[in-house]
Amino acid sequence: MKRETRSFYEMAVRGAVERIFDQLDDALDLTALARTAALSPLHFHRIFRGMLGETPLELHRRLRMERAAHQLATGDAPVTRVAFDAGYETHESFTRAFGDHYGVSPSAFRLKASEARAACARAPQRELAARCGLHFHPGQRPELSLSFTNTKGEPAMHVDLKDLPEYRLAAIRHVGPYHHISEAFGRLGEIAGRAGLIRPPHTEMIALYHDDPEATAASALRSDAAISVPDDVILPEGVTEIRIPARRYACTTHVGPYTKLGDTWAQFMGSWLPQSGHRVSDGPSFEIYRNTPGETPPEELRTEIYLPIA
Numbered sequence: 001m002k003r004e005t006r007s008f009y010e011m012a013v014r015g016a017v018e019r020i021f022d023q024l025d026d027a028l029d030l031t032a033l034a035r036t037a038a039l040s041p042l043h044f045h046r047i048f049r050g051m052l053g054e055t056p057l058e059l060h061r062r063l064r065m066e067r068a069a070h071q072l073a074t075g076d077a078p079v080t081r082v083a084f085d086a087g088y089e090t091h092e093s094f095t096r097a098f099g100d101h102y103g104v105s106p107s108a109f110r111l112k113a114s115e116a117r118a119a120c121a122r123a124p125q126r127e128l129a130a131r132c133g134l135h136f137h138p139g140q141r142p143e144l145s146l147s148f149t150n151t152k153g154e155p156a157m158h159v160d161l162k163d164l165p166e167y168r169l170a171a172i173r174h175v176g177p178y179h180h181i182s183e184a185f186g187r188l189g190e191i192a193g194r195a196g197l198i199r200p201p202h203t204e205m206i207a208l209y210h211d212d213p214e215a216t217a218a219s220a221l222r223s224d225a226a227i228s229v230p231d232d233v234i235l236p237e238g239v240t241e242i243r244i245p246a247r248r249y250a251c252t253t254h255v256g257p258y259t260k261l262g263d264t265w266a267q268f269m270g271s272w273l274p275q276s277g278h279r280v281s282d283g284p285s286f287e288i289y290r291n292t293p294g295e296t297p298p299e300e301l302r303t304e305i306y307l308p309i310a
Helices: 004-023 032-036 041-052 058-076 079-085 091-102 106-120 176-195 257-278
Strands: 160-164 167-175 204-211 222-228 240-244 247-253 285-290 300-309
Touching: 004 032, 004 041, 004 058, 004 257, 032 041, 032 058, 041 058, 041 257, 058 079, 058 091, 058 106, 079 091, 091 106, 167 176, 167 204, 167 247, 176 204, 240 247, 240 300, 257 300
Parallel strands: none
Antiparallel strands: 160 247, 167 222, 167 240, 204 222, 204 285, 247 300, 285 300
């Protein structure tokens, strides 16, 4: 079972990588990549990043930039043409991005490559740093070697399987950048406090995230700030009811600032999940916050993250 599950995720990621390599000239359709992999966009994003160390969009952009470096070093196409091929609309935006990656302007890079050829010296480095080892080589599709081991210095992840009862939540929908969900939690706290819904230690603070940040504009990202409430409580105006179904979940705990939660999700779904023998299921994944930033230093924040298991 573990081998079959690992093969499923390997095939999903390999297929996506092949499409990215084959379609460098096209805008990346992240929703289509996830659909082909038979995963939700959000789950696919986390699995891909966890396995390869970069998101599909980051891989696509890096390969285009490496191809641009190859074109500059070996051809005589105008820089503007190279910029357009790399997906940039203006010479200026491409020059800034290229300089950020290679430390010199496109014209200076081309000159260095020309001088190296004339002197029979080593050409300037075209490959950019990448954990996955995938790079642009003209006419080639590199072999993808997937590793499910922890990255250097990363501790082994402890994961529990939990059969959870149904959760009834009082929630406020947040639309916008995920890191602004605290605004919705602030409004929820005011309403729930007045209604007497917050009953420590039984009330749990929960967030659900619905969209892939790469496939959805930041202004349109949907999430829910929520608290758990008993079945017999009448919800006040201004909140909506959400039910998280009873089912089995894989759970791990993130300790540290919320800004690092994405790394924990990536390790959870890109390293633990493919080796676990389990398949991710339809239904919401969510986070439960066991303390709050107002009372706890960032390095001591505890967040439980839950992934539905088929």
